[in-house]
Amino acid sequence: MTFTADCLLLFGATGDLAQRMLLPSLCALDADKLVAPDLKIVGTARHAYDDEGFRQFAREALERFLPEDRKPAIEPFLARLHYQALDANETDHFADLAAKVGPIERGLSIFLSTAPGLFEPTIAGLVASGLAGEKTRIGLEKPLGTDLATSRHINDAVSSAFPEDRIFRIDHYLGKETVQNLLALRFANIMFEPLWNAAHIDHVQITVAETVGLEGRVGFYDGAGALRDMVQNHMLQLLALVAMEPPSSFNATAVRDEKVKVLRSLRAVERDETVTGQYRAGAISGQAVPGYDQELGQDSDTETFVAIKAHVDNWRWKGVPFYLRTGKRLYERTTEIVVQFRPVPHSIFAGRGARTEPNKLVIGIQPQENISLSLMAKVPGLDRGGIRLREVPLDIRMADAFAGPKRRIAYERLLLDLIEGDQTLFVRRDEVEAQWEWIDAIRATWAEHTIRPKSYTAGSWGPSAAIALAERDGVTWHE
Structure with missing residues (x-):
C-alpha cells in the first residue's frame, strides 16, 4: 500500500542517534x-519532557550538530515537534502516546530504535493502542538481534503486527550517496558490466576502518564485537551491491531479490580465512589512546578487528576472493571498496622496457566520497631509452562533480523514504x-578452534596476521 505518512513517531527521541542524526536530518528536510x-x-522516550521541554532539548541538539548555514531553519522546525514520555514495559502508557499522535487515517511512520529486549513489549503496546493499523509502517534501527535465533525472535515479534511490505529495516550505509552510486556505476555505464566478473576481476577489497574506540558504546559493543557490529550488516550489504546480478528494474523487490541471491551464495569461511584482533594502547593522530581492555575496565575476548577472505560461489564470481576488514583504533578513518x-x-610494451600494472577501481565512501580508476598511460618523451608507462588516476570527486546539489547525510534519504514508503534502500x-x-557459522568456527583476538597497536592497520591473510595470495591491502 502506497501512502505518505502525515505523522512520524520517533522512539528513542532523546538518544545520541536522535541528537546527531535524526533531528538534524528532519530539520534539513523541513528547511x-x-x-x-x-x-x-512526535518524539518518545523515558525522559519526562512536555512538548516545550522536548523542543528545548531539540534546539540544543540542533545548535550543536547542524551546520551554521542551516541554523536559521531551527525555530520553524521546532513547531513540528511534540513529545510523550513512555516506558515501553508499561502497556497503559501507549494509550497516552496514541492520544498524542492523534488520528492516523492518513498514515503513520514509526522509527523504532530500542534495546533488543524491548521489541516485544513495544510492538504489543502499539497493537493495543491502535498504532499498528493498516496505514502504519515501521522502521527498525539495529541492533536486530545478536545471532540468527534472536534476529528471528525480533522479526517474528514485529511481523506479528506488520506485514513485510510495511517493515523498513535500516542500514544507514545504504543511504550514502556513493553506495547508491555503486549501482549507477555498474548499471548505467556500458564499459563496466561486461568486465564485472571472474574473467576480468582478480579480487575485491572492502575496508571499513575507524579511529575511534568505544565512544560510550561499552554495553553494546563488548557484547557484539566487530563481526556482528560491522560485518553482519554494513559490510555484507556492500559486498552484495558489488556482487549482485543486474536487477530487472530499480525497485525494492528487484534490487533486494538480487542481493539475497549473493548472500545465499557466500561460501562458509574456513579457519585460516579469518583473523581477529583487539587493540592495545597506542597513538591516533599523535594523541595517546588507551587499549580496549583499559577502556572497558576489564579483560575481554571481544574482537575490535576482523579480516575475512570471503567467496561468492556462483557463475559470475567463482574463484574471486573478497577481502573484508574492519576495526577500531586503526590508522585512519576510511570506508572504501577496491576492485582489482x-x-x-600480453603486454606489447614489455620488449621496450615498459611495465604495466593492472587497472584498479577505488570507490571511496567516507570520509570523502569519490571514485578513482587507475589507467596506464605513456610518459611523454622521445623514448630513446625505452617506453615508460605510468599509472594515471581518473578521479571523480563527488563534491566537485556535483557542486550544485546539497550533500545529504544518509538518514535524510532514509527518513524521507520511510515517510513516503519506498523500501528500495532498506533490508528485507x-x-x-x-x-x-553466514556470521553465525564464522563464530562457530572461532569457538570450535578457540580462536581469540590477536593484539594490535592502536594507530596501526590491525594485526600482522591480517596482512598475511592477503599477502599469501599475492595481494596487498590498499592503504
Missing part, C-alpha cells in the same frame, strides 16, 4: 520543503537471515 507542511513529528582487475594477457528479512547464517 528544503521536502516534507509536507502538515507533517507532525586482472593484468592484460531474508537478507538479514542470510547474513546471520
Whole structure:
C-alpha cells in the first residue's frame, strides 16, 4: 500500500542517534520543503519532557550538530515537534502516546530504535493502542538481534503486527550517496558490466576502518564485537551491491531479490580465512589512546578487528576472493571498496622496457566520497631509452562533480523514504537471515578452534596476521 505518512513517531527521541542524526536530518528536510507542511513529528522516550521541554532539548541538539548555514531553519522546525514520555514495559502508557499522535487515517511512520529486549513489549503496546493499523509502517534501527535465533525472535515479534511490505529495516550505509552510486556505476555505464566478473576481476577489497574506540558504546559493543557490529550488516550489504546480478528494474523487490541471491551464495569461511584482533594502547593522530581492555575496565575476548577472505560461489564470481576488514583504533578513518582487475594477457610494451600494472577501481565512501580508476598511460618523451608507462588516476570527486546539489547525510534519504514508503534502500528479512547464517557459522568456527583476538597497536592497520591473510595470495591491502 502506497501512502505518505502525515505523522512520524520517533522512539528513542532523546538518544545520541536522535541528537546527531535524526533531528538534524528532519530539520534539513523541513528547511528544503521536502516534507509536507502538515507533517507532525512526535518524539518518545523515558525522559519526562512536555512538548516545550522536548523542543528545548531539540534546539540544543540542533545548535550543536547542524551546520551554521542551516541554523536559521531551527525555530520553524521546532513547531513540528511534540513529545510523550513512555516506558515501553508499561502497556497503559501507549494509550497516552496514541492520544498524542492523534488520528492516523492518513498514515503513520514509526522509527523504532530500542534495546533488543524491548521489541516485544513495544510492538504489543502499539497493537493495543491502535498504532499498528493498516496505514502504519515501521522502521527498525539495529541492533536486530545478536545471532540468527534472536534476529528471528525480533522479526517474528514485529511481523506479528506488520506485514513485510510495511517493515523498513535500516542500514544507514545504504543511504550514502556513493553506495547508491555503486549501482549507477555498474548499471548505467556500458564499459563496466561486461568486465564485472571472474574473467576480468582478480579480487575485491572492502575496508571499513575507524579511529575511534568505544565512544560510550561499552554495553553494546563488548557484547557484539566487530563481526556482528560491522560485518553482519554494513559490510555484507556492500559486498552484495558489488556482487549482485543486474536487477530487472530499480525497485525494492528487484534490487533486494538480487542481493539475497549473493548472500545465499557466500561460501562458509574456513579457519585460516579469518583473523581477529583487539587493540592495545597506542597513538591516533599523535594523541595517546588507551587499549580496549583499559577502556572497558576489564579483560575481554571481544574482537575490535576482523579480516575475512570471503567467496561468492556462483557463475559470475567463482574463484574471486573478497577481502573484508574492519576495526577500531586503526590508522585512519576510511570506508572504501577496491576492485582489482586482472593484468592484460600480453603486454606489447614489455620488449621496450615498459611495465604495466593492472587497472584498479577505488570507490571511496567516507570520509570523502569519490571514485578513482587507475589507467596506464605513456610518459611523454622521445623514448630513446625505452617506453615508460605510468599509472594515471581518473578521479571523480563527488563534491566537485556535483557542486550544485546539497550533500545529504544518509538518514535524510532514509527518513524521507520511510515517510513516503519506498523500501528500495532498506533490508528485507531474508537478507538479514542470510547474513546471520553466514556470521553465525564464522563464530562457530572461532569457538570450535578457540580462536581469540590477536593484539594490535592502536594507530596501526590491525594485526600482522591480517596482512598475511592477503599477502599469501599475492595481494596487498590498499592503504
